[in-house]
Amino acid sequence: MTTDQLIHQIKIKKSFLCIGLDVDLNKIPVHLLKEEDPIFAFNKTIIDATHHLCVAYKPNTAFYEAYGIKGWQALEKTINYLNENHPDIFTIADAKRGDIGNTSTMYAKAFFEDLEFDSVTVAPYMGKDSVEPFLAFENKHTILLALTSNQGALDFQTKKIENQELYKKVLETSKTWKNSKNLMYVVGATKAEYLADIRQIIPDSFLLVPGVGAQGGNLNDVCKYGMNNYIGLLINSSRGIIYASNDNDFAEAAASKAKELQEQMALELNRHL
Numbered sequence: 001m002t003t004d005q006l007i008h009q010i011k012i013k014k015s016f017l018c019i020g021l022d023v024d025l026n027k028i029p030v031h032l033l034k035e036e037d038p039i040f041a042f043n044k045t046i047i048d049a050t051h052h053l054c055v056a057y058k059p060n061t062a063f064y065e066a067y068g069i070k071g072w073q074a075l076e077k078t079i080n081y082l083n084e085n086h087p088d089i090f091t092i093a094d095a096k097r098g099d100i101g102n103t104s105t106m107y108a109k110a111f112f113e114d115l116e117f118d119s120v121t122v123a124p125y126m127g128k129d130s131v132e133p134f135l136a137f138e139n140k141h142t143i144l145l146a147l148t149s150n151q152g153a154l155d156f157q158t159k160k161i162e163n164q165e166l167y168k169k170v171l172e173t174s175k176t177w178k179n180s181k182n183l184m185y186v187v188g189a190t191k192a193e194y195l196a197d198i199r200q201i202i203p204d205s206f207l208l209v210p211g212v213g214a215q216g217g218n219l220n221d222v223c224k225y226g227m228n229n230y231i232g233l234l235i236n237s238s239r240g241i242i243y244a245s246n247d248n249d250f251a252e253a254a255a256s257k258a259k260e261l262q263e264q265m266a267l268e269l270n271r272h273l
């Protein structure tokens with residue numbers, strides 16, 4: 001999917017919500033555990049109930065890898081279900097990969113060619129030659145970790161080297177890489193106060209912003225400092241939506257939480273556009 005198509009979807013749906021499909025078998029309704037593939041059954045029901053309220057889904061691959069081959073099969077079924085039934089929805093493999101060049105190429109093939117995701121999250125730590133193999137794929141997006149939502153983000157990302165914070169160096173340097181137009185960036189919703197500075201360096205790029213809901217990030221602050229002329233935001237919530245209830249009404253409860261966020265986003269879009 002191209003960025004223009006994503007922006008078009010945001011305008012149609014009045015939503016820049018990304019729903020995180022972080023499936024934990026200890027948290028899903030017990031009746032689903034009787035299904036042949038409980039993870040896919042859960043995802044399908046959540047997708048059916050929420051697809052009109054969001055523009056993106058983000059399965060975090062850890063939650064699938066943890067269940068071995070069955071988990072990976074559930075991930076494959078989930079992306080196939082999305083691509084067949086909702087081709088207008090942007091898909092993110094949250095895998096946080098990145099390695100020496102030939103290995104990164106294989107990671108990119110796994111997520112872009114085999115599983116056919118639109119994007120993958122990538123760590124910048126190994127530098128240019130670890131990220132460019134992902135950027136080489138046409139109409140696919142590499143979402144680079146810039147400033148993450150967790151406490152440990154302060155251990156390295158905000159530390160200064162050569163008088164500049166490391167996360168700013170990541171943003172600036174990555175702009176010089178081949179096919180950098182295919183980059184988006186992760187900035188945690190818990191770090192909204194940094195967004196004005198971030199927008200100075202990357203005014204036009206899309207940001208994936210996780211951390212509203214369970215981690216306490218504020219949607220209004222993120223929009224105030226992070227939204228640009230192309231909207232430029234995908235705001236993710238995982239647990240706050242998919243585990244709104246662990247009873248028979250889990251899909252309705254998820255849809256209602258997603259709708260709450262979508263309505264706030266519609267207000268922000270009205271204010272901004």
Ligand SMILES: O=C(O)c1cc(=O)[nH]c(=O)n1[C@@H]1O[C@H](COP(=O)(O)O)[C@@H](O)[C@H]1O
Pocket residue numbers: 020022060094121147148149150186187188210211212213214215236237238239240
């Ligand atoms: O790359 C991510 O998506 C990510 C980056 C980050 O800085 N913080 C962060 O929470 N995430 C992911 O976003 C999701 C947040 O989930 P909830 O806290 O349940 O909404 C998880 O899949 C995290 O792995």
